[in-house]
Amino acid sequence: MNLKVSEIVSNWDLAVIYIHVISNKVSIFTNVDGKKYVLKQKEAGLKEIIKEHELLNYLNSKNISVQIPLINKNGEDFCEYKEEFFAIYEYFEGDIITPKECLEGGHFPKLFGEAIAKLHKAMETFKDEHDFTKRNLYNNVFGWAVNVINSNKKINELNLIFEEIEADVKNISEVLPKQLIHRDPHTSNFIMKHNELVGIIDFEIAEESIRIFDVCYCATSILNEVFSDHTLRQDWIAFVGELFNRYSSINQLSDVEANSIWHTMLCIQTIFMAYFIDYPNLFDSNKEMFLWIYENRNHIEKKIVI
Known part of the structure; x- marks a missing residue:
């Protein structure tokens, strides 16, 4: 005891x-x-x-x-x-669905998209006297993450992409809808039983940010776990389309949000590269994901039909 x-x-x-x-x-x-x-x-x-x-x-x-x-x-x-x-x-009595199971089970992208959409609609109306952290995506990426990466590893291939997307990231950080979000909606924070959602856990780092961050984070967290499997990478692209399309059917995304999904995913990967700057293997795997997402923009955006 x-x-x-x-x-x-x-x-x-x-x-x-x-x-x-x-x-x-x-x-x-x-x-x-x-x-x-x-x-x-x-x-x-x-x-x-x-x-x-x-x-x-x-x-x-x-x-x-x-x-x-x-x-x-x-x-x-x-x-x-x-x-x-x-x-x-x-x-919550239940299990955690693995990222691989998420891609192999046909209803999971819709389930996660619906769960995050309903969560956001509820969180949007929450008002209290306590201020949650307000996160500016542009400042987080270009005021912190990129600087951390460049102070340790100057990688020309990355910096060319950072230069390409910086103006767009600054713009979307200002114009995209913001609200209170979960901030950490990876699959292990969704408890399942008999392939149905039991509940959502771990709200410790909830913050105010662009709302599509949560949906993008859910998607990239799955990709991170299956990235070494080239077949599952392709399944992931289809997953992303169904995830966002289901989300938008419940909590309508604007055209600007739909066109900012790719940028937001790159921002998330940049944050993770900075976070793992002292862990070469983890840094490299997140860098490879960043580059793969960058190269597959058309394939990803083609699946998102809002």
């Missing part, structure tokens, strides 16, 4: 009979009544925890299936333990 977990959980009047440690920050535990819960050590400060939990409760009120934080004995949905903050969430 993990005494630390048991002591923290006691703040909620729960009694642990089994603990499954996922990481040093996350554990799944079973209560005496057989019900499972998720215990998370929160990396953010109290203000960020409060606004995240308010968002989760709001989304739940809008029929978006998310993990709701439990209220403890003190009437709060978090506790402080040895100068760290912890929260307990409802547990």
